[in-house]
Amino acid sequence: MSLFYDLHSHSSASDGRLSPTELVHYARQQGVDVLALTDHDITSGISEAKQAASHLALKVIAGVEISVIWRKQTLHILGLNIDPDNAALLAGLGKIRQARLWRAQEMGRRLAKAGFSDLYAAAHAIANGENVTRTHFARVLIEQGHAKDMKQVFKRFIVPGKPGYVAGEWAEMAQAVEWIKNAGGISVIAHPARYKLSATKMRMMIDEFMQAGGEGIEVISGSHSKNESQQIAALARHYNLLASRGSDFHDPAIPYINMQTLPVLPNDLTPVWAVWQ
Secondary structure (H helix, E strand, C coil): CCCCEECCECCCCCCCCCCHHHHHHHHHHCCCCEEEECCECCCCCHHHHHHHHCCCCCEEEEEEEEEEEECCEEEEEEEECCCCCCHHHHHHHHHHHHHHHHHHHHHHHHHHHCCCCCHHHHHHHHCCCCCCCHHHHHHHHHHCCCCCCHHHHHHHHCCCCCCCCCCCCCEEHHHHHHHHHHCCCEEEECCHHHHCCCHHHHHHHHHHHHHCCCCEEEEEECCCCHHHHHHHHHHHHHHCCEEEEECCECCCCCCCCCCCCCCCCCCCCCEHHHCCC
């Protein structure tokens, strides 16, 4: 019987609703056999997740989701099967978190100017770890009745041209890939269809990613439509990239990202886990 892999998930160490322990138990209830914890720019939840999984029929893969800037656009690179204590990786992630802190504070200042006061303090209060993210601001705005759901919050407040948008100062793509390599992991482009790149730009991005040493692409994602997954699968075939699948799970209350209903990878692609088995 084949194992059920979900290689993209978030805990309260970054912007997930569940603690690492709660996340692992939830994933097991959803039928997941192998779960990668890939919090944004931080690895602090992995130890707790592995400890929780030691009592369950579930394996935790140490991972991270690194924020990168590519041609003035924010992208995310997953590091899978990493050493979460690698010094070079931790130093790089520390710099990104400093940039995240400044961005969160600046978001608070800009939203205050637009008439939404004390949002940074409220977002900081619900952020369990040291990462205050856009998701935390979004939750506060929903709780205060300014939007009905996450999609509406981002559309109204946190995209370019809106009052809460602040561009992130992230790692260069080649830097992120190098940190992941140093930590013994495999680099994977996260949810590529979400970036809305033209076909030309998508090819350019993949070319540069592979030149930097990147090896994989997330074909199946909780935020990909069936058609988008088919398009990314075609790119994985064309470039001979390792294929990954992950729900990008953050919150049990978000119904369109469901671990249980995650489609399987096309069987002609080489899954990323084949490399470390």
